[in-house]
Amino acid sequence: MSDPRTLNIGLIGAGRIGSSHAELITRTVPNARLVAIADPVEGAAARLATALHVPAAYTDPAELLADRGIDAVVITAPARFHTGLVEQAAATGKAIFCEKPAGMTLEEIERVRRAVETHGVLFRIGFNRRFADGFPPARAAIEAGRIGTPQLLRSTTRDPGLANPAAVAPWTIFLETLIHDFDTLNFLNPAAQALQVHAVADALVAPDFKDAGLLDTAVVTIRYDNGAIATAEASFAAAYGYDTRAEAFGSAGMVTAGDLAASSMRYYGPEGIGIDTVRADTQSMRTAYTGELQAFTDTALGHPSQGPGVEAARDALRIALGCIESCRTGAPVTLELVGVNR
Numbered sequence: 001m002s003d004p005r006t007l008n009i010g011l012i013g014a015g016r017i018g019s020s021h022a023e024l025i026t027r028t029v030p031n032a033r034l035v036a037i038a039d040p041v042e043g044a045a046a047r048l049a050t051a052l053h054v055p056a057a058y059t060d061p062a063e064l065l066a067d068r069g070i071d072a073v074v075i076t077a078p079a080r081f082h083t084g085l086v087e088q089a090a091a092t093g094k095a096i097f098c099e100k101p102a103g104m105t106l107e108e109i110e111r112v113r114r115a116v117e118t119h120g121v122l123f124r125i126g127f128n129r130r131f132a133d134g135f136p137p138a139r140a141a142i143e144a145g146r147i148g149t150p151q152l153l154r155s156t157t158r159d160p161g162l163a164n165p166a167a168v169a170p171w172t173i174f175l176e177t178l179i180h181d182f183d184t185l186n187f188l189n190p191a192a193q194a195l196q197v198h199a200v201a202d203a204l205v206a207p208d209f210k211d212a213g214l215l216d217t218a219v220v221t222i223r224y225d226n227g228a229i230a231t232a233e234a235s236f237a238a239a240y241g242y243d244t245r246a247e248a249f250g251s252a253g254m255v256t257a258g259d260l261a262a263s264s265m266r267y268y269g270p271e272g273i274g275i276d277t278v279r280a281d282t283q284s285m286r287t288a289y290t291g292e293l294q295a296f297t298d299t300a301l302g303h304p305s306q307g308p309g310v311e312a313a314r315d316a317l318r319i320a321l322g323c324i325e326s327c328r329t330g331a332p333v334t335l336e337l338v339g340v341n342r
Helices: 016-028 044-052 061-065 079-091 106-119 135-143 172-187 207-212 286-300 310-329
Strands: 007-012 032-038 056-058 072-075 095-099 123-126 150-158 194-202 217-224 229-235 243-250 253-257 267-269 272-274
Touching: 007 016, 007 061, 007 286, 016 032, 016 044, 016 072, 016 286, 032 044, 032 061, 032 286, 044 056, 056 061, 061 079, 072 079, 072 286, 079 095, 079 106, 095 286, 106 310, 123 286, 123 310, 135 172, 135 243, 135 253, 150 172, 172 194, 172 217, 172 229, 172 243, 172 310, 194 310, 217 310
Parallel strands: 007 032, 007 072, 032 056, 072 095, 095 123, 150 229
Antiparallel strands: 150 243, 194 217, 217 229, 243 253, 267 272
């Protein structure tokens, strides 16, 4: 590391989230410097690098990982490539921030754990709600005992639209959408372990694509070992905006987090009261994305800060895989059996 005060970062994946993360690294994380972007789609990395004045662009991620001037890598490639890229990055000794999920199976998460531990590198997973406005104070209130014993928890993700149903892979609603809610529920129920899940899902937004494996609406019930019962729900068609909220109810009170209002402005007129709402995760979660990237950068530079790692990635994925099994069988699934003999 040439400058111990600045982290040189390479980003792999110049798509929608990759472009957002690249912009945030260059403009909102003062002790990070984006020095390279890689994407196998011809021209994608070069266009983004030009727009953000990043000095290097590659079509082969291996070239970026081979650059010894890069201290850390941010992985925003499609989910199916995450495990392999983590393994390759760990072998070069680079700190790693990986968007969720870190793997699509528990075996892949185990490969991530082995790679990270074998090479002794920092690993963080992109569970952004741990850094979103209201969520850390909610967790702190729960840890302080202000709601008493957690009894009922809820987390919601409603995306504002389904532009191209054909592009959504089977089980995406659990593996890439609700996985945020599963981590949120784990985060708001400290030290508790999920024991059982029961999932119900259907294609209500784009029913013509159900036979291709698309599920766009889901409700999940989770039972924890401390007695708490949690609910997670998702939809791919919230007409009013991007809606992510959470609630934890306990024996002595309740906390909530999440707000889809774009600002504190309220319009009062003859038709009633109106508010502007956020329309994309890159708008709603901008502060959260900045927070997780800042925490990753600080830790990589030797200033320890909290953030989710391999254990959080595994715990959330186990719930997601349990949901898939529950949908297949129509019955509750015991999580200690998920991944056994597979």
